Amino acid sequence: MLYFNFKISKRLLKYSFLFLVLPLCSQNIQSVKIEYTVSLSEAENTTIPIEYRKEVQAKNNAIANLFFVLEADRDISKFQAVDNMPIDSERVMRGAKAAVGGGFVYFNDKDKKIKTGDVFGKRMTIIQNNDQFQDWNITDVSKKILGFNCYKAKTSYKSFDKNEDEMLIEVEAWFSPEIPLSSGPFNYDGLPGVILEFSKNPKYTFKASKIEFNSNNFDLTEPKAKKTIGQKQYEEKVKKVLKDIRERG
Template identity: 30%
Template sequence: MIHKKVVVILLFSLNILFSQSGQVVYEAMSKKYPETKENKGDVQIKNLENARISFELKFNNQNSFFYKLSLNKEDGYNLAEETLLIMLGFKEVYFELKEKLLHEDYGEFLIKTPSNHNWNISSESKKINNYLCYKATCTESYTARDGKNKERVITAWFCPELPYSYGPLEYNGLPGLILELEKNGNKVVAKSIVLSDKKISLELPNKKRISKEEYNQKIKENSEF
């Protein structure tokens, strides 16, 4: 259920002149690990806690594209950053707003999956970059390292003042731009937001689109695409 205060803000946001497109730069950071006798002075944990990764979300009124920014290609492989990417479950994704479909680029083709997060919006609020945001949560299933199916809670802070149903990673579908997302204790936070009246072209790559099930079946059959 959406709180009455949130509804008022959502209705107000509908009167805002929609910009044609936008670009958001996010920064990802690891959760903090409690110090124990076993991990005291662990360099890898300290490096992970200090790791920062920049992403960008480009969007128009139809599609969005979320990807990692390569700010310094000379840095090469960074174990802490790669670990954080894995913990976030990062992948470059296109999102079709109308069809509510995510598309992951696999080189010669796109894997499509439905984006149907069942968000629970609360009245809890806070400001992020001077924007008033509201808290939303959803529960998702995942396969843990031990092979067991488990559940985790995803927390998002979205801004009704920015009425765009986009967000970082594969998370979308809220009545406002997601400015902060928490997954497994790791956070992705918006650092800069630029809106434009000119539409950014975000056409999906002209590649064969298949479902995850079709992809797995093709792999199983060892067929060529």
């Protein structure tokens, strides 16, 4: 019998056909290492003032050359950006990573979901809320990615924009039950298979470009920081900085 590292809900049982078509070779998948490329999902905003367009284009070029790595077994996953190209401006690279969430290392085990990285000049670990990762609507829409059968799933949760107004974050993921590890980019999991394509709202799309199974070349050590805060505390810090920026004009 195959073992899946997730809780089966009534919604998942509705799509129990996914489990019946798995190849026998999936039983031998104990870990996975996936590289993702990033692509712009929207046309460049032509309303950007002309004096900023060169900087925006430099950031977009840097984003197009980023790649991310997900390392996961049945209990732990780790997702992070990998530096793979020289950039003349360190500021451009930081901006590119920040734009797509690459400024953090995302770590998930049985007990917690965290992200660790620079928070306004200080390295911190943020304990993330689980509720935004679990409530998936699985569809029977399918396509192949790197030769694996994938199914579309959607979820959403509330966040806020730069004006602190409430906004809805819509997430779309394509997961493959042929790779029965419940992991994905940015600590998103809870699906009966690993996520091979992922987008939010959708501005940027992450798509698997390379998959390696049962490799010994893994690093699943938990990232560390001197200070740990909760998601609510982190959001309060972000809102304070946004407010200060607005007040400075």
